[in-house]
Amino acid sequence: MSEQQQPVSEFKSKSGLRRIFSAFFYSIDGIRTACRTEHAFRQELVLVVVGIIIALALPLSSYQKLLMIAVLLQVLVVELLNSAIEAVVDRVSLERNPLSKNAKDYGSAAVLLTLLIAIGTWAVILVNRFYY
Incomplete structure (x- = not known):
């Protein structure tokens, strides 16, 4: 009995540096598509960009700034996953x-x-910095 072969995508046939570049450009295409087709992603992207500017401008430690930016970027990550789920469905x-x-x-x-995690993280950092 022969085993049935799984289809292999063109992406999987690439290796090394070529695969890394391909993956990078596929990722950029995904972000572009989300910007073009997903209203919620565009709204969150604007908030993230504004939030990053604010976080970098505030008199906080590097770790606090990193955490504030990371939770904002996580919102975009989860929004992309949500959009992928919706597309597949x-x-x-x-x-x-x-x-x-x-x-x-x-x-x-x-x-x-x-979003609640991001809001909570920002609130804790800002309250601790400016009210204590």
Whole structure:
């Protein structure tokens, strides 16, 4: 009996430096696509850019600035994952289905929790810096 071969993507056939460059440009394409097609991503991107500028301008330690920027970037990461979940669900079927709704709701909940973590992190750092 012969084993059935799994299809191999063109990306997997590349190796070394060529694969690293390809992965980088695929990632850039993903960010561009999200900017072009995802309204929530664009809104969050603006907030992240403003937040990074504010974090860098504040009189805080390097570690505090790093943490504040990291939690903002994490919001974008989770938003991209949420968009990927939505795209896959829509690719499978556009008809209403409770499982499809659950998958999309879980992705949305992950974004919300990540936003709450970012807000909490910023609040703790800023309150400790400016009120204590």
